[in-house]
Amino acid sequence: MKKLFFALFALTFLAIGNAQDGTPTDYLPKEFHKGRRDAFRSKMPQNSVAVVFANPIRNRANDVDYVFHQDPNFYYLTGYREPNAVLVIFSEDQTDANGNTYNEAIYVQERNPTAEMWNGKRLGKEGAKTQLGFVHAYNGADFLNSKIDFKKFDKVFIEKFKDDYRDLGGNADIFDLVKSFKKQSGYNPDSYLSRAKKYVYENVASTPIESSANVVQIINRVEGRFQDIKEDKLIKQYKEAKTDALRKEAKQKITLALKPQTNVDIDFLTGTLGGMREVKTAEELKLLTKAIRISAVGQIEVMKAMKPHMSETELQGIHEFVYKKYGAEYEGYPSIVGAGNNGCILHYIENNRTRVGHDLVLMDLGAEYRGYTADVTRTIPASGKFTKEQKAIYDIVYKAQEAGIKASVAGASFGAPGQAAREEINKGLLALGIIKSLDERHNYFPHGTSHYLGLDVHDPGTYQPLRANSVITVEPGIYIPDGSPCDKKWWGIAVRIEDDILITEKGPVNLSKEAPRTSSAIEKMMAQKSVLDEFVLPDLDKD
Incomplete structure (x- = not known):
């Protein structure tokens, strides 16, 4: 009962604080976002980790930027409305150097009086704890030095990078956070097949050689819309093979190319959150x-x-x-x-x-x-x-x-x-x-x-x-x-x-x-x- 009283007191105090400074009080509560993280975690396979980045600041012209708008998936999971942040969710509890367990962490913009004088108050890591309900909240620079061993996980889930991040010249902006993750995880964009190429490859791999004419029809239909299909050497080799033996050889190479070349997955996070948000x-x-x-x-x-x-x-x-x-x-x-x-x-x-x-x-x-x-x-x-x-x-x-x-x-x-x-x-x-x-x-x-x-x-x-x-x-x-x-x-x-x-x-x-x-x-x-x-x-x- 005492715990419930203090929880209600804290929520009331926060609402009063927001009302006093004139800001809206009807945003989604922190419990909603935590519930969404827990629901997502329950869908993750064992020994996996998800890494979700905030949206970048985008330039409008010269020294004027567009009004910042948070990435919807990042907001859905955190409630955080500022740029230069990253969320990490683990499928199972992890243990830090001090023996403490945790299964998530958020890294946010560091408080900075000069920056806040020009662009408004930042939540900071303490605000992420008190207002967003994170137990483990850190400054963005801590992510650069987190030494998370992404390679030890069977799967590392991310959204496909659009690579429209500008280097703002500061420490731990989104450009730095993404660059650090790519280096720590061994991310290689060439390891991924486009959706269209994956579709064609899967048809090749699952179709017997004697029915290859059906696959060639699919290739002819798809390559008119997707240049990467038309230019793909393996697809071209399969399509133009003069004998079943040559076509079988091309099929084996395509089947091999379907196997994941990395533990970094760009489909699960987007697909799972899409189903949840529906x-x-x-x-x-x-x-x-x-x-x-x-x-x-x-x-x-x-x-x-x-x-x-x-x-x-x-x-x-x-x-x-x-x-x-x-x-x-x-x-x-x-x-x-x-x-x-x-x-x-x-x-x-x-x-x-x-x-x-x-x-x-x-x-x-x-x-x-x-x-x-x-x-x-x-x-x-x-x-x-x-x-x-x-x-x-x-x-x-x-x-x-x-x-x-x-x-x-x-x-x-x-x-x-x-x-x-x-x-x-x-x-x-x-x-x-x-x-x-x-x-x-x-x-x-x-x-x-x-x-x-x-x-x-x-x-x-x-x-x-x-x-x-x-x-x-x-x-x-x-x-x-x-x-x-x-x-x-x-x-x-x-x-x-x-x-x-x-x-x-x-x-x-x-x-x-x-x-x-x-x-x-x-x-x-x-x-x-x-x-x-x-x-x-x-x-x-x-x-």
């Missing part, structure tokens, strides 16, 4: 739901404020103002606001059209709140009323989305929502005469319908049958760019409707339902008065 805990769902609701409110406020004279940039600003008003730290991804034909560009982020006029405006945006990212899209008429053609296309997409959401049930294949939506879109396009048959190949709906949502806007996951407490998007669309092979009256119409769907055992739950979706509900919302109607700034172009 299914959200109650704490995660609370934050993710708030991010989604903030984004839905942003859509509502823009519906009320929308006027034909506005620019795409102005509309983007209203969305993002709402995010900041609710305390969201960032946008989850570059905001997309595309009027008319611009909406046909799937990842249009220029947002530089100066007047949206009377076109449809496709708005795909999401707030990031305490690390969790929404992804909500609405398409609305700038004039406040859909034209006949706009409404016809919009209502097809709405019907397709309804079918996709209905198919979003636990146990269904990940592709089920997309298949249901695509069927409705094809039926609708056929009825309008835009396509000539249900099986006609067209580019009016060129993307998938769903992806996972969480710490990343495209969160990792298994893409296996849908599981309860995962969150996916359902986002069908129709895009008819200028010059399309159909009646000109459809040109420049782009519609996407995207909602964030919680998978439950009782059926799908639309977390972004606050933002109107039907054409009639949108028009009704757009008829309402906006608090921004009287917000008029001076004209800076007048003399």
Whole structure:
């Protein structure tokens, strides 16, 4: 009972401290992150170690850097939001020189008064202990001298390095930490096969020589997309072999090349954390739901404020103002606001059209709140009323989305929502005469319908049958760019409707339902008065 009292006292003291200095108090608790480390450790094979690095600081221009954003996997496991750090997780207890046991350690930025004067307070190793709950927390420089014998482990799990680390010239920045790990572990990037090459090699190794013609067909199909397959000497030797004996010789070399050349593994960590992050805990769902609701409110406020004279940039600003008003730290991804034909560009982020006029405006945006990212899209008429053609296309997409959401049930294949939506879109396009048959190949709906949502806007996951407490998007669309092979009256119409769907055992739950979706509900919302109607700034172009 006494231990429980002191634990509650400590949590209360921390919350009071955060409240007094004005910082948010609703981040995930340290117990969440420890629980995720423990869960990951339980999945590790014996005699293994995982090494996870923080994101690097990335340069914007000259001496200005981009706002730092933590690597989602690192944040998921630690809660640490600063750069220049590394986490080490062991599958079993280790013993230090003093006989103490430990199974994890975090190495963080050292406290530095001068650096903190310019760039803000650092947590430091003591903060990592008190605020993040680590028993074994050290300065980054200690990792450089840790003398961890990575070669004694059967497996060393890391994420694939992107090698975009700048040397900031200090001691124990991320450049130094990664360089030290590579040296200590004997990391050799040439030891790894690309996913495509591994796929081809495995087909060669598992297929009898008498069926090699089937493998050659696979090679022909894959090498058109991947240059490393086309240039691989062993694959070329196998493919061009004139006799079974020569082909068998090439197969033996390929089979040998499949065997691991190092104990450093770049697949397990990413795959395992992807499976864990797919299914959200109650704490995660609370934050993710708030991010989604903030984004839905942003859509509502823009519906009320929308006027034909506005620019795409102005509309983007209203969305993002709402995010900041609710305390969201960032946008989850570059905001997309595309009027008319611009909406046909799937990842249009220029947002530089100066007047949206009377076109449809496709708005795909999401707030990031305490690390969790929404992804909500609405398409609305700038004039406040859909034209006949706009409404016809919009209502097809709405019907397709309804079918996709209905198919979003636990146990269904990940592709089920997309298949249901695509069927409705094809039926609708056929009825309008835009396509000539249900099986006609067209580019009016060129993307998938769903992806996972969480710490990343495209969160990792298994893409296996849908599981309860995962969150996916359902986002069908129709895009008819200028010059399309159909009646000109459809040109420049782009519609996407995207909602964030919680998978439950009782059926799908639309977390972004606050933002109107039907054409009639949108028009009704757009008829309402906006608090921004009287917000008029001076004209800076007048003399």
